Amino acid sequence: MNINKFLFHTMILLSFCVFCFITFVVFSFSTTLTDIYDEGGLNPFNYGYVVGHLLILMFGLGCFYFSIKTTLRLKDKS
Numbered sequence: 001m002n003i004n005k006f007l008f009h010t011m012i013l014l015s016f017c018v019f020c021f022i023t024f025v026v027f028s029f030s031t032t033l034t035d036i037y038d039e040g041g042l043n044p045f046n047y048g049y050v051v052g053h054l055l056i057l058m059f060g061l062g063c064f065y066f067s068i069k070t071t072l073r074l075k076d077k078s
Contacts, residue, residue, distance in 0.1 A: 004077050011071040018067055022060040029053040 032049050036042060042050070 004074055008071065008074040011067055011074060015064065015067040015071055018060060018064045022057065022064060025053060025057050025060055029057065 032053060036046050036049070039046070
């Protein structure tokens with residue numbers, strides 16, 4: 001098997017896994033925002049939940065961007 005094809009399929013799988021992770025983070029963030037709203041809004045004790053979810057979401061989006069970029073480069077080489 002050609003190494004570029006193997007890497008291409010591996011990167012497609014990685015991109016899918018990162019996409020599933022981002023979907024989970026968005027769902028978790030929406031439920032966290034609902035809980036915060038039900039508790040009366042933002043206060044100093046729950047800012048960490050919002051900031052933590054946003055940091056994880058930005059990291060996941062960066063990983064997704066670079067995995068898609070690498071996948072497209074490998075597709076051009078095959």
